[in-house]
Amino acid sequence: MVxxxxxxxxxxxxxxxxxxxxxxxxxxxxxxAKRNQAxxxxxxxxxxILRQNYEEPDDPVQFGRELLExxxxxxxxxxxxxxxxxxxxxxxxxxxxxxxxxxxxxxxxQVKWVNPINLASVSGSETGxxxxxxxxxxxxVPIFTLTAYRANVPNS
Numbered sequence: 385m386v387x388x389x390x391x392x393x394x395x396x397x398x399x400x401x402x403x404x405x406x407x408x409x410x411x412x413x414x415x416x417a418k419r420n421q422a423x424x425x426x427x428x429x430x431x432x433i434l435r436q437n438y439e440e441p442d443d444p445v446q447f448g449r450e451l452l453e454x455x456x457x458x459x460x461x462x463x464x465x466x467x468x469x470x471x472x473x474x475x476x477x478x479x480x481x482x483x484x485x486x487x488x489x490x491x492x493x494q495v496k497w498v499n500p501i502n503l504a505s506v507s508g509s510e511t512g513x514x515x516x517x518x519x520x521x522x523x524x525v526p527i528f529t530l531t532a533y534r535a536n537v538p539n540s
Contacts, residue, residue, distance in 0.1 A: 422528035468495035
């Protein structure tokens with residue numbers, strides 16, 4: 385009888401340990417999948433931003449969106465600082481349509497001039513270097529942030 389009770393107790397302890405391990409594994413898998421989704425969304429938007437000019441190619445140069453670029457989509461945006469202070473929840477394609485199945489996600493962009501000698505130092509005026517930061521959140525919780533820099537290099 386004592387041996388039976390001990391074996392049942394041992395099996396019970398092992399089952400609890402196995403279930404805890406299984407639960408932790410499932411949670412880690414879910415978090416990893418969520419992070420991978422955030423990385424892909426950030427990389428996609430950053431690639432779009434980096435394809436743009438350093439500064440406005442047509443209109444008088446100013447930081448941020450010009451008058452005709454203030455619509456609900458990014459199709460007419462033609463320089464990196466047009467993306468400053470842009471956010472989208474749910475994330476959108478460039479034409480402004482929502483990306484399906486991402487209702488609980490949000491993407492945000494910050495663009496700042498930075499000191500070319502100290503990239504951590506933000507400047508209030510043109511320095512020749514801009515820092516673009518794309519942040520991705522899920523249900524209001526930050527998941528991933530991607531940073532890139534763009535220099536104004538004249539054509540030689």
